[in-house]
Amino acid sequence: MKLVQLSDIHVGSQFQPRVFAKVINEVNALKPDAIVITGDLTNEGLINEYKECKRLVSKLKAKKIITISGNHDYRNTGYLPFKKYFPFESVNELGKDIILVTLGTARPDRDEGEVGYRQNLWLERTMKKYPNRVKILAMHHHLVGIPDTGSDRLTVIDAGDILRTILQTNVDLVLCGHKHRPWVWNFGNLLIVNAGTASSIRLRGLFENTYNIITIKDKKVQVDLKIVGGKRMPIENIVKNYSQFTEE
Numbered sequence: 001m002k003l004v005q006l007s008d009i010h011v012g013s014q015f016q017p018r019v020f021a022k023v024i025n026e027v028n029a030l031k032p033d034a035i036v037i038t039g040d041l042t043n044e045g046l047i048n049e050y051k052e053c054k055r056l057v058s059k060l061k062a063k064k065i066i067t068i069s070g071n072h073d074y075r076n077t078g079y080l081p082f083k084k085y086f087p088f089e090s091v092n093e094l095g096k097d098i099i100l101v102t103l104g105t106a107r108p109d110r111d112e113g114e115v116g117y118r119q120n121l122w123l124e125r126t127m128k129k130y131p132n133r134v135k136i137l138a139m140h141h142h143l144v145g146i147p148d149t150g151s152d153r154l155t156v157i158d159a160g161d162i163l164r165t166i167l168q169t170n171v172d173l174v175l176c177g178h179k180h181r182p183w184v185w186n187f188g189n190l191l192i193v194n195a196g197t198a199s200s201i202r203l204r205g206l207f208e209n210t211y212n213i214i215t216i217k218d219k220k221v222q223v224d225l226k227i228v229g230g231k232r233m234p235i236e237n238i239v240k241n242y243s244q245f246t247e248e
C-alpha cells in the first residue's frame with residue numbers, strides 16, 4: 001500500500017503553481033493507492049482559492065484522495081466552501097489491513113488547533129474498533145513541537161489528551177502538517193510524522209518544498225521524504241543529519 005501525504009498547498013498568495021505542477025507529475029508517476037492532504041489547501045479560505053485548488057487537486061490520480069482542513073482554510077468562514085469543494089470521510093479503510101482516521105483541529109479564525117473532548121472520545125471509540133489494523137491518524141496541527149520552529153503555542157491545545165488516546169489504542173502512525181517543516185518523532189511503536197509544505201513559499205528549516213511517501217508492507221511502515229524536483233530519502237535522515245545552529 002502506497003500513500004502520499006501532501007500538506008500546506010496554500011493556493012492563494014503563497015502558492016507556487018510551477019512547483020505544484022511538478023508535485024502532480026511526480027505523485028501521479030508514483031501511482032499511489034491513496035493521497036491524504038493534511039490541511040491549508042488554501043491561503044485565506046476564499047471561494048476562488050477553493051475553486052482553483054479543486055481544479056488542481058482533480059489532476060491527482062489515486063483511488064482515494066482524503067482532505068483535511070487547516071487553520072488557513074477556516075479563515076473568512078472558509079469552512080463552509082471547504083465542505084462543498086472537499087467533502088471527506090473521517091474513517092477511511094485502505095485495503096483490508098489499514099485504517100486512516102482524520103481529526104478536525106482547525107477552528108474559525110484561530111491559528112491554534114484543538115481536538116476537543118467529544119472528538120477525542122470518538123477517536124478512542126473508533127480506533128478500538130480496529131484492533132488488528134495498521135492505524136493511521138491524520139490531522140492538520142502538529143501534536144508535538146518541532147525543532148527550529150520557535151516559540152510554539154500552535155500545537156493542538158489538548159495534545160496531552162490526544163497522545164493518551166493514541167497510545168491507549170495503539171495507533172501506529174500520526175500524520176501532521178501545519179509547521180511547513182518535515183520531521184519525524186520515532187517513539188518506538190508510534191511514529192509522528194510532519195510534512196513540509198508541498199507548494200507554498202513559506203518554507204521553514206529545510207528550505208525545499210517536500211511531501212511524504214508512506215509505504216506499508218506486512219504491517220511495517222516506512223516513511224520517505226521527497227523533495228519536489230529532487231531526491232527521495234528515509235525521513236529519519238532529517239533527524240540523523242540534524243545539526244544544531246550554534247553561534248561562534
Ligand SMILES: [Fe+2]
Binds near residue numbers: 072179
Ligand atoms: Fe500552512
Ligand SMILES: [Fe+2]
Binds near residue numbers: 039040070177178
Ligand atoms: Fe496551518
